[in-house]
Amino acid sequence: MQTFEWLVIGAGPAGIASVGQLLDKGIPATAIAWLDPEFKVGEFGTKWRSVSSNTTVALFLKFLDFSPSFDFAACPHHYPLQSLDPQQTCSLHLAAEPLQWVTDRLCQKVNAIKGHAQRLSLKQRHWQTDLGSTTIRARNIVLAIGAEPSLLTYSSPALIPIDIALDQQRLSNHCDTNDTVAVFGASHSAIIVIRHLLAAGVKRVINFYHGALKYAMPLEDWILFDNTGLKGDTAIWARAHIDGEIPKNLTRVWSNTANIEQYLPECTKVVYAVGFKRKHLPITGLDEFSYNNKCGIIAPGLFGCGIAFPEVTTDPLGNIESKVGLWKFMNYLDKVVPLWLKYGA
Numbered sequence: 001m002q003t004f005e006w007l008v009i010g011a012g013p014a015g016i017a018s019v020g021q022l023l024d025k026g027i028p029a030t031a032i033a034w035l036d037p038e039f040k041v042g043e044f045g046t047k048w049r050s051v052s053s054n055t056t057v058a059l060f061l062k063f064l065d066f067s068p069s070f071d072f073a074a075c076p077h078h079y080p081l082q083s084l085d086p087q088q089t090c091s092l093h094l095a096a097e098p099l100q101w102v103t104d105r106l107c108q109k110v111n112a113i114k115g116h117a118q119r120l121s122l123k124q125r126h127w128q129t130d131l132g133s134t135t136i137r138a139r140n141i142v143l144a145i146g147a148e149p150s151l152l153t154y155s156s157p158a159l160i161p162i163d164i165a166l167d168q169q170r171l172s173n174h175c176d177t178n179d180t181v182a183v184f185g186a187s188h189s190a191i192i193v194i195r196h197l198l199a200a201g202v203k204r205v206i207n208f209y210h211g212a213l214k215y216a217m218p219l220e221d222w223i224l225f226d227n228t229g230l231k232g233d234t235a236i237w238a239r240a241h242i243d244g245e246i247p248k249n250l251t252r253v254w255s256n257t258a259n260i261e262q263y264l265p266e267c268t269k270v271v272y273a274v275g276f277k278r279k280h281l282p283i284t285g286l287d288e289f290s291y292n293n294k295c296g297i298i299a300p301g302l303f304g305c306g307i308a309f310p311e312v313t314t315d316p317l318g319n320i321e322s323k324v325g326l327w328k329f330m331n332y333l334d335k336v337v338p339l340w341l342k343y344g345a
């Protein structure tokens with residue numbers, strides 16, 4: 001049994017930001033445990049490495065520079081990210097490289113433990129999780145556990161997982177020129193997948209969508225559709241090829257029962273780009289737990305952040321959006337961690 005004041009579960013961008021923020025706000029490194037199976041910058045640093053970012057290089061650099069506990073100013077390496085035009089987007093692996101350096105640095109400071117929490121429970125005002133060989137107890141836990149792709153339930157055709165479809169190289173090993181591929185969705189990910197499939201030379205792509213494409217639009221001091229709109233290179237391509245001249249081998253159909261019954265049987269493969277859902281981590285006594293989406297509180301001493309527990313805000317026009325992205329996680333944690341310090345179990 002190991003007991004800590006704080007346990008951060010997950011070492012993706014949100015877990016990295018959480019550890020940095022706890023240290024910045026004065027929690028001693030020895031009082032913090034950090035749990036992750038790999039410490040490889042989460043899904044951001046593993047599954048999505050080759051995806052073109054929807055945020056600018058400047059925001060990744062802001063994230064790296066924000067927390068004094070990251071020591072990024074003292075980093076001896078100069079990463080390719082730091083030489084890019086700050087206003088451009090980039091491949092996510094370029095942001096993952098310095099984040100890996102920050103992770104390794106933080107692992108030297110706090111108690112980094114490799115493992116996967118299967119369940120949480122509350123005993124005598126301490127949260128605890130059993131890792132098999134050891135049990136970790138903590139007065140407070142931050143869940144930064146990430147999300148997994150949502151799926152639809154059609155039994156055929158064969159599924160190409162979204163992480164493969166978002167990686168041009170891996171995708172070309174999963175489809176060929178005889179394939180007609182169904183793509184469900186019209187988000188940033190869906191557009192990248194359609195683009196990759198067309199570049200891979202598949203026979204035909206059938207895109208099942210709901211609603212017009214949305215584009216993020218920078219205004220004076222805020223961005224319309226900041227969290228839901230297409231950005232960067234992907235937006236430029238979509239304007240030219242989806243809202244512009246549709247490629248001959250791309251068919252776009254409204255995603256309703258009649259169209260699905262008509263077109264899906266023609267498809268040999270399918271990609272679902274229909275969003276993400278929080279990873280499952282059961283909590284004894286809290287079967288259907290929710291979180292406060294303005295401050296991340298789940299229960300006393302139990303908090304959530306990152307893509308699994310995003311802040312929900314209303315823009316100046318009244319549109320409600322979940323704020324997902326590295327800089328947004330950091331900004332949010334800077335605001336809510338002082339609250340968390342007072343809301344222990």
Ligand SMILES: Cc1cc2nc3c(=O)[nH]c(=O)nc-3n(C[C@H](O)[C@H](O)[C@H](O)COP(=O)(O)OP(=O)(O)OC[C@H]3O[C@@H](n4cnc5c(N)ncnc54)[C@H](O)[C@@H]3O)c2cc1C
Nearest residue numbers: 010012013014042043044053054055117146306307325326
């Ligand atoms: C395709 C795609 C592109 C994106 N592009 C951008 C972008 O350009 N810019 C941007 O800012 N954001 C982007 N995002 C959004 C967001 O920044 C990423 O999703 C990011 O990975 C979320 O970070 P996270 O730390 O919340 O989750 P993750 O990166 O998923 O990390 C979660 C970590 O928690 C671990 N974990 C989960 N459960 C447990 C458990 N029970 N015990 C121990 N460890 C556990 C996982 O193994 C993982 O290491 C993108 C997202 C996607 C899906």
